Amino acid sequence: MLDLAVLGLLKEGDLHGYELNKRLKALVGGYATSFGALYPALARLERSGWVRSTAEAPAVEAPAVETDDDAVAARTRRNRRRSGRTKAGRTRKVYRITQEGESHFLELLQEDAGNERRFRLQLAFCRFLTPDRRLELLELRRAHLMSVQAKGRRDPEQSTDPYVRSLFQRDRERLEHDLAWLDQLIADERRNQQGDPGAGPTHP
Amino acid sequence: MLDLAVLGLLKEGDLHGYELNKRLKALVGGYATSFGALYPALARLERSGWVRSTAEAPAVEAPAVETDDDAVAARTRRNRRRSGRTKAGRTRKVYRITQEGESHFLELLQEDAGNERRFRLQLAFCRFLTPDRRLELLELRRAHLMSVQAKGRRDPEQSTDPYVRSLFQRDRERLEHDLAWLDQLIADERRNQQGDPGAGPTHP
């Protein structure tokens, strides 16, 4: 899972571990993201040849908006200027995605559809897919959710416990909401594929 | 996590692994439940003294409604009658929760509030808590969700990518829905604690 997230983030620009962790935190809703998972993952990605690291030299493409973080970074760059040390203490290792990493990323971006967390990441990076692949991803997810829904209808939970009933009621509502959301995304996708290519999903 | 689920299910009646797995599947929404996790868990629970197993002798309290499964079981019981063998091939190991298991269960039923999966199970078994403990559980979960919401408002995601934006929009909606649901549960809980003790949560 982390592989997908890391490669996706590196596709937008070179980054070091600490910064990756921050962006990861923002991206993955729900669970934690920890250095204890990230650093070993980066080492693994490098062994596999999907990323390459260099000490410092952060070729960070500055985003349009200068965030707090970028402001700090700029100040630091002024203050620095000696050796491979950074703003604070240790040397940073800046990671860059390789050619092989890019193709591996595109594979990861498509496989499956059943895994909630994976789908989240896939959607977050689906702009890197071709329009038809993207549509396929959404349709696959939709099919998965529909099958979950169908299964729920086949053998309905009929617990007598009010808390359990309430829980399952919420499940059904969440499922419906998710399906409606997906349908909207799919509809937007289809519209943009034919008519006006360039517009993104609608959001009221 | 499995510990909580297994102990909770065993509190309602003795069960063997295979049957536990089926009930688990119905209970945990979202993820899979596998024998590969369950059987080792049962072994661990037994080593810890929280459950005890006996070969066969299923003292299954028949539920009010005779399900397909119970019908099959009844038929089988008629057809059987020789040795510790069951309906199909292998001897079943029937698990029963112990006294120590019960108190351990009550501990598990309360700790934390941040873990989504755990909370799900806690709610599913919260009928075994005292009313005030139950209310505490709901309030803790609510506090957790509120803090997530607050954090989201402090540093709002402002991605330019429409898919990412849509994703975060769904996150916010889901959070709101969950909070409303929890508030309803809490309100019901309070009402029942004072006025009419015995009625469960309302569900429109």
Next chain:
DNA sequence: GGTTACATGTAACTAGTTACATGATTAG
């Protein structure tokens, strides 16, 4: 002068998945 943020890593642990091995019984 203490807290927070920066920065990288390891080790031990928690939690669940996939695939395999084995074998009986029953329904179609």
Next chain:
DNA sequence: CTAATCATGTAACTAGTTACATGTAACC
């Protein structure tokens, strides 16, 4: 006769968490 269901288990793997170790530098 064959596919599905019942039944228990192991091994290897995937994925993430918590706690620790280590040290700098900026902020108040």
